[in-house]
Amino acid sequence: MSTAAKGLEGVVAAETEMSFIDGEKGVLEYVGIAIDPLARHSTFEETVFLLWNKRLPKADELAAFSKDLRSNYGLSKETKRLIALMPTSAQPMHVLRTIVSSLALDDPDPNSTDRSAVQAKGLRILAQAPAIVAAFDRHRRGLEIIEPDSSLSFAANFLWLLNGEKPTDTMERAFDACMILHADHGLNASTFACRVIISTLSDIYSAITGAIGALRGPLHGGANEGVMVALNEVGSVGEVEDFVMGKLKRKERIMGFGHRVYKAYDPRATYLKTLAKQLAEDTGNAELYEKSSRVEQIMEREVAAKGIYPNVDFYSATTYHSIGLKLDLFTPMFALSRIAGWTGHALEQLDANRLIRPKADYVGPHDKPYVSMDKR
């Protein structure tokens, strides 16, 4: 009988000083600060500083950090050429994974695992990821690539690069809050993938490339796209009940619900729900929010007793749609933010590294003879 913990459920595989999660109470803190006040009052740039330095920055430190981040916004001409070679039919998450991996090619010292070098490389990847996603989206639409504007925040710069116009304060604030909410979350699958790779003393480009691959899965970061697909399938609010009950009856997963750790409301969904409602109403997407809210009501009635509640992906779908993002850009948004958490975990892993190498329970046969081909 195997003793393996399926999916490593409940296994503590690392220590971290970045995210504290209490799954039973629905608590998330970044370095001890609750996620809700951070989402309401901080900025993504300040949150990245907090995660990497384990404390809030002073004003001059934040200014210096933002300047460093923004000075890395621009893509090299080789990277732009590579993006221009991407098939316009390619999926944005596959493009992001491919181009992030290629950033190692013009780094004169790509393999360094020196802490300050890894942080600088992580900052470069974080700074350039928005430009990679936006440049590919404009490429597939047959539009010119837009140059970044280093006077803009991380959130505003992405929306500028994507649309060619400066976002409204409301849009910038909403997107910035989404970036804060997605930045780090303990040892989730993509973060674990990142730590496994860096624990071999491989490079940060490989670690973040592997993490992007893990995040794309529909059981993880890909769920926000799945939420939107489901909401689009439901014609109207009145049809939600039949839609949800049909899926539950067929034992199909409702994307955006349930969580390996949270058996209570995901505290990130609380703020995202208010953001989604406000943005949906401001942008003529009120019915989309109503459908989401109706799905939540039915899921609460049917499965809340099993500890299945909305997770971060459920209301981020309505939020991203209301900001005007295309469906297949939702998961890349998750990645843009989580590069901060992945880099932070890579640094923590390197600070006290030990190769991550669990065991597997062998459950196959023993003492089998080798049978030559003519006797098989």
Ligand code: SDX
């Ligand atoms: C993220 O780990 C993280 O921190 C991830 C994340 C982060 O910030 O990095 O928080 C981001 O990935 C959030 C999760 C996004 N994924 C989805 O929304 C996909 C839909 N949800 C699931 O498939 C599921 O809830 C998981 C994968 C998220 C967690 O599943 P577990 O812990 O493996 O639980 P399970 O599959 O064993 O389910 C337990 C029971 C089952 O019922 P029974 O077989 O016991 O009768 O709950 C049911 C499941 O069928 N269930 C669901 C459900 N999720 C679980 N039923 C319907 N819809 C769902 N969404």
